[in-house]
Amino acid sequence: xxxxxxIVNKEIPxxxxxxxxxxxxxxxxNPRSKGHTLVIPKEHYETFDELPEETAVNLTKTIKKVVxxxxxxxxxxxxxxxNNKPIAGQEVPHVHFHIIPRYNDEKEAVIKFSEPVNVDxxxxxxxxxxx
Numbered sequence: 001x002x003x004x005x006x007i008v009n010k011e012i013p014x015x016x017x018x019x020x021x022x023x024x025x026x027x028x029x030n031p032r033s034k035g036h037t038l039v040i041p042k043e044h045y046e047t048f049d050e051l052p053e054e055t056a057v058n059l060t061k062t063i064k065k066v067v068x069x070x071x072x073x074x075x076x077x078x079x080x081x082x083n084n085k086p087i088a089g090q091e092v093p094h095v096h097f098h099i100i101p102r103y104n105d106e107k108e109a110v111i112k113f114s115e116p117v118n119v120d121x122x123x124x125x126x127x128x129x130x131x
Contacts, residue, residue, distance in 0.1 A: 002044065002092060002093060002094045003092055003094075004038075004040050004044075004092055004094035004096065005044050005094065007024065007026065007040075008024055008040070008042045014026040014027070015027040017037060017069055018039075018062060018065055018066055020058075020062065021042075022041060022042055022043075022055065022058040022059075022062075023039060023040065023041055023042060023058055023059055023061075023062040024039070024040050024042055025037050025038065025039045025040075025062060025065075025066045025069075025099075026038055028098065032098075032100050033075075033100050033101050033102060033106065034073060034101060035070045035073045035075065035099075035100075035101040036098065036099070036100050036101070037066055037070065037098070037099045038096045038097070038098060038099075039059065039062050039063050039066055039096065039097045039099060040059075040094060040095065041055050041058070041059050041095060043055065044094055045094070045095045046093045046094065046095065047084040047085060047090075047095055048082055048084055048095050049084070050095070051095060059095075063097055063099065066099055067080075067099060070099060070101050073101055075101030075103055076102055076103055076104045077101075077102040078099060078100060078101050078102055079098070079099070079100040079102060079111055080097055080098070080099055080100075081097065081098040081100065081111065082095070082096070082097045
């Protein structure tokens with residue numbers, strides 16, 4: 001059983017800031033900023049594409065609720081981040097979204113994009129069957 005399923009089952013303590021029948025939101029134990037929160041479906045799915053549509057909708061509604069809860073911390077902005085599979089940075093194989101409040105006095109950005117890569121957009125369009 002994964003660590004997030006153990007949190008859902010109350011086998012591991014967590015600082016829960018929101019919970020409903022389908023979702024759970026709790027403070028990240030390795031926060032990147034004050035209020036860094038994880039939002040998960042209670043049912044176990046590894047990646048976002050595995051979610052049934054209704055679960056994805058419920059998860060999105062909870063993300064919005066949590067963003068509003070975190071407004072009490074007075075952030076200057078926030079990131080919503082989801083990683084799928086280890087190559088993309090997923091460390092816990094249970095779909096989860098990070099909500100990371102951002103503050104003007106932070107020393108460095110939490111999210112850093114790599115340099116753009118040279119990709120033939122026409123070729124990608126063909127592969128995707130779009131014009």
